[in-house]
Each structure stands twice: as C-alpha cells, then as structure tokens.
Amino acid sequence: MGVIVQKFGGTSVGSIERIAQVADKVARFRHDGHQVVVVVSAMSGETNRLLGLAHELQEQPLARELDVLLATGEQVTTALLSMALNQRGVAAKSYTGSQVRILTDDAHTKARIRDIDDSRLQADLAAGFVLVVAGFQGVDEQGNITTLGRGGSDTTAVALAAALKADECQIYTDVDGVYTTDPRVVDDARRLDRITFEEMLEMASMGSKVLQIRAVEFAGKYKVPLRVLHSMKEGPGTLITLEDASVMETPTIAGIAFNRDEAKLTILGVPDMPGVAYRILGPIGDANIEVDVILQNVAEDNSTDLTFTVGRADLPRAQAVLEQVASELNAREVRVDSRIAKVSVVGVGMRSHAGVASTMFRALSEMGINIQMITTSEIKISVIIEEKFMELAVRALHSAFELEQAPAANIAN
Incomplete structure (x- = not known):
C-alpha cells in the first residue's frame, strides 16, 4: 500500500471524543497496510482563544510572538492524537512544523512554504510509525516559528503529500464532498464524484469554503490528488484531480x-x-x-x-x-x-x-x-x-x- 496524507480540521478534533474517533479512523487505514501521515489543526475555538489572550495584553501583538503563541494550538492536538493512536496499539509520533523542518519565508502570520526536509518522516514511515504533524506552521531560516495564515493546515497537508509523493491527500471536514452549489441554497445540489483543480480553484475563489485556495493551488502545481471527505461519515467524497481527457462526455458546468x-x-x-x-x-x-x-x-x-x-x-x-x-x-x-x-x-x-x-x-x-x-x-x-x-x-x-x-x-x- 502507498502513502496517504490525511488532514483533520478543528471541528474533527474539537474534543477528546472526536480525537478518539479520528484515531479509530487512522488506525483502520494503518491496519489496511497504508503508510499514514496525519496533519491536524488546533481544536475548534482554540486559535480564537489564543488570539483573544494576545489582544488582552497588546492591541497589535508582535507578529513573531503571535506565531509562537498560535503554533501551540496544533501542538496540543498532535500530542493528544498520538497518545490515542498508541493506546490503540498503533505506533505514532508527533511532529511540530519545526521538527519536520517545514521551511518557510519570514512573513510571520502569513508565511509561505519554501521547502520540506522529509528525511526524518521517510525514516519513521519506513519504521512503521504513523506520523502526526502539526498543520499551519513552519520555521524560517533563523529558526523562528512561523504560521501560514488561516486555513494553513490544508496547505501543510498538500505540501507534505507533494514532498512524500503520496498517493492521495485526504481532507476531512464537516461536509462529505464538493457540491454543485451550496446545499443550503439549493435543496437538490449534488455531490460531485470528481472535479478538476482548475474548477475547484475557481469555486474556492468565488466563495466555496470547502478548501483553502492556497492548498488547491499547491495541489494543482504538484499534481497531488486531493479528496474531500466527511470526518464523521463514511463515503467516497469528491476527488480533485487533473482534467481527465478520457472522459468522453465531460459535463459543461461543474457548479x-x-x-x-x-x-x-x-x-x-x-x-x-x-x-x-x-x-x-x-x-x-x-x-x-x-x-x-x-x-x-x-x-x-x-x-x-x-x-x-x-x-x-x-x-x-x-x-x-x-x-x-x-x-x-x-x-x-x-x-x-x-x-x-x-x-x-x-x-x-x-x-x-x-x-x-x-x-x-x-x-x-x-x-x-x-x-x-x-x-x-x-x-x-x-x-x-x-x-x-x-x-x-x-x-x-x-x-x-x-x-x-x-x-x-x-x-x-
């Protein structure tokens, strides 16, 4: 079996019970023989709580210190999920962005990824570990902690999938895929089996909140197959990939x-x-x-x-x-x-x-x-x-x- 990168957002890991459910899901993939890398966000509400603490002390917090503070949210989740996996007999290791060495520029609070040193990850995957990586964060050339901006965990997952040449990057969220439009507006909106990177990028830029725009851009550039899945329900989700020239009757409109x-x-x-x-x-x-x-x-x-x-x-x-x-x-x-x-x-x-x-x-x-x-x-x-x-x-x-x-x-x- 190949390498799969899975990303779980804040609502998916918002409580100990939710973290336990994620651990069960990850364990099933590992038992099926896959090498698994899990990218996690901070528990839902945690980033806002940390921001509130910062603003209580300083109206305009220093960007460098703000990144140090915000990065702790994901660090908590990685440790808890690793504990849950080990309790289930699945060998797991947690990593912060700096431990992986996700190298970024020095634009604090909105850094961009420059390179990933995947040597430690490859060694631990080969040794049979599930790797739990903190999303949303990296480190600059001077060793300063940086963050990638809101929604940056999606970008972390796609970047790791590209570096590790993963078979698929799975984004688990609170919807079961990408729809032809918002089901809250159109009752008979339909989940798409697949959509191209170009279409998803346009949908995201027009207001669709399923995926972060930077993550879609990154996936398209490095040809990383993305799949959007529901974190609490089983189903095939939506595959985001290259345009398939073999499909004879490509739908005129995706959404x-x-x-x-x-x-x-x-x-x-x-x-x-x-x-x-x-x-x-x-x-x-x-x-x-x-x-x-x-x-x-x-x-x-x-x-x-x-x-x-x-x-x-x-x-x-x-x-x-x-x-x-x-x-x-x-x-x-x-x-x-x-x-x-x-x-x-x-x-x-x-x-x-x-x-x-x-x-x-x-x-x-x-x-x-x-x-x-x-x-x-x-x-x-x-x-x-x-x-x-x-x-x-x-x-x-x-x-x-x-x-x-x-x-x-x-x-x-």
Missing part, C-alpha cells in the same frame, strides 16, 4: 459559485485619455485593496465611467481613495453600492461547448434579474447582480444547467 462579499464603486465623468485607468486603479492597488471585476464605458462627450468591485470590508478605504482620485481628475461623481453579489458558472467543459453564456443569461432574464457587470475566463462566467436576487439566481442557474442530474458518463463512478 454554481457565489459570493456575497462584494461592493461596487463607480467614478463618473472622467476625462477619456491614455493612462486614466491606471490613475484610478493605481492608488487603489497602492492601498493594498484587491480589485475584482472592472468595467469601463466611454460616453459621447469624450468622458469615461469606470466601475470596479472590491471586497465589502475594503469599501470604506476604497471609497476614500476614489474620492481623492475623483478630486484630482475633476470627475463628476463617485457612487458606491454594497448591496451586490457575484454569481458564477464554472466548468472546464466550457472550452468545447458553445451556448453557455446564452443559457446563463436567458435563465437570469426569465427570473427578471438584471445583470450589472460581466466577467469571463476560459472556464468561468461571472455576473454582478443585486444581492437580494442572489439565491434566486443560483437556483435558476442550477436548474438551467440541470446540475441536479448526474452526467451519464459519471453515473458508473
């Missing part, structure tokens, strides 16, 4: 993604001249505000209107910057709208199927939903609409593309 965290800004009556887009968006970028959808219209009076969207939390800062820019450019007006949402259809099948856009726009039209902005990529079409119509739009599109039905080519899977 419908949506994001409420959007706000729209428009600057009206700007002189239409070279460089004006940079003069507007340059200061926005300098303020470290990410811009999403952009639309520019040129009027007959040689003026232009430019509209763009940002994360809703960034709206106040973006508005302040844009008001200053408007004054410098003698623009007519600045308008903002925080009551918008983005809805997207995602699927690699778009590359070879015509009519996706027309099907999307017809479905929205039939529901009386006005489209404010449109953006496209090779495998995605996104629209900006009024937030109050978002769930209606998701349900209409899910039905229009018949996503509740399993594709014929995939039924046997």
